[in-house]
Amino acid sequence: MKKTLLLGTLLSVPFVAHAEWFEDNTPLTQAHQHLLEGNLTSMFDSMVEVWQLDKSDDISNHLNGLLGQALTADCGRGLDSKQFPDWINAVTLRRVNIQSPGRDAYQVLIEASAGKPVSAIRLTQWVDQSISSDSSFKAIKPSEAIDYSPTTQNAGSNTHHYVKRYNLNNELSVGLYRLDITAKDQESWSTWVILGNQKAKRSVRWASKDHWKVEKNALLNKYCPLPKLGVTVYDYVDSDYKPIWKHFYDSDFPTSLPVDSLPPNNYVMAVSITEQRWQGPLILEKSQVISKSYSVANKEQKN
Numbered sequence: 001m002k003k004t005l006l007l008g009t010l011l012s013v014p015f016v017a018h019a020e021w022f023e024d025n026t027p028l029t030q031a032h033q034h035l036l037e038g039n040l041t042s043m044f045d046s047m048v049e050v051w052q053l054d055k056s057d058d059i060s061n062h063l064n065g066l067l068g069q070a071l072t073a074d075c076g077r078g079l080d081s082k083q084f085p086d087w088i089n090a091v092t093l094r095r096v097n098i099q100s101p102g103r104d105a106y107q108v109l110i111e112a113s114a115g116k117p118v119s120a121i122r123l124t125q126w127v128d129q130s131i132s133s134d135s136s137f138k139a140i141k142p143s144e145a146i147d148y149s150p151t152t153q154n155a156g157s158n159t160h161h162y163v164k165r166y167n168l169n170n171e172l173s174v175g176l177y178r179l180d181i182t183a184k185d186q187e188s189w190s191t192w193v194i195l196g197n198q199k200a201k202r203s204v205r206w207a208s209k210d211h212w213k214v215e216k217n218a219l220l221n222k223y224c225p226l227p228k229l230g231v232t233v234y235d236y237v238d239s240d241y242k243p244i245w246k247h248f249y250d251s252d253f254p255t256s257l258p259v260d261s262l263p264p265n266n267y268v269m270a271v272s273i274t275e276q277r278w279q280g281p282l283i284l285e286k287s288q289v290i291s292k293s294y295s296v297a298n299k300e301q302k303n
Contacts, residue, residue, distance in 0.1 A: 040070055040078035048192045051176035064174045067196040075223035080280030085189050089113040094285040106168040114160050117184040121164035126176040134167040202227045204273045204290055211256045212271045229253045230272040241268060262296050269294035
């Protein structure tokens, strides 16, 4: 089975040095060997080393394919053996593509739950390159977090919740990143993060004025959580758009809002599909969001 997995990797991830893979002892050949042996943690370490040595397009595409093969084993749980320190409960890194009429927007959100106050969260691309100067960092209430995020689970009275938001001009590229979290007492934790660009298993699109459709693009990874559908309605209140209705679905995805769920008004509706994987204890999510204006008419007007 493991030999079959490696063969599939070799066939699906072309690279100019095929003939030399098992003659030379390089981080790249080591990554393949560790995958063959089922040692995903060592494979991850070798991939980090490859990224540090070479950022060429050939290597980028090759490592992206290699990462995709590794995820079929356990959805990334075995990629990194480095655990959180006692003062960090959970961390989720979420990449978001927001598609609204006429424009696309990109965001990266890092949501953290900690047992003591946090002063900073930072994501940089190797080597120490800022991903965006347009960012914000704030403490949040558990109710402000994504409902299905583990940062809201098992939250005690002494748990602190934070979100770091980066607004981007383009989607983050495949590559090596560094995530740093610093507490107010200056204790810190950091880890390497490898971000790939695997094809989304599910996507969402508008089917009509007020209906959407979830499309199946590929078979699901049985080791990963099922994709989540989120529906949120925003109202313009006090010079800002605020969510007034939201719900998340694990299955039996609806294709429209429940009847009579909102009073007559003009709103913005956002529908998202989110896929999740792991990198050791770290949760990595990728979300596609479609949004548009949404009007609810009076019953008299409907008649």
